[in-house]
Amino acid sequence: MKTYAIYVCYGPEMREHSRRFWAIKWCFKCRKRLRHDAVFMVPVEPHWYGPHWEVKCSGCGEDHTHFPGTWDGPTLEIDYGMEEG
Numbered sequence: 698m699k700t701y702a703i704y705v706c707y708g709p710e711m712r713e714h715s716r717r718f719w720a721i722k723w724c725f726k727c728r729k730r731l732r733h734d735a736v737f738m739v740p741v742e743p744h745w746y747g748p749h750w751e752v753k754c755s756g757c758g759e760d761h762t763h764f765p766g767t768w769d770g771p772t773l774e775i776d777y778g779m780e781e782g
């Protein structure tokens with residue numbers, strides 16, 4: 698019998714730096730239109746995976762604004778035009 702180890706990459710520990718209102722969008726997980734915030738996430742420790750904007754639903758705290766299966770990249774681009782602060 699073989700033993701397999703499964704490694705899941707969780708990435709660095711991130712913390713929320715700031716958030717601001719982004720849009721009222723349909724959430725495919727919550728199945729309703731909810732407020733979504735643009736959240737600026739920064740790594741707790743210095744890491745190659747740098748600070749970036751994420752979209753977070755006010756219901757589930759995740760980004761389900763894309764129709765399931767049609768994910769084509771981050772909802773927010775790095776140069777989204779929002780500065781920190």
Ligand SMILES: [Zn+2]
Nearest residue numbers: 724727754757
């Ligand atoms: Zn949601």
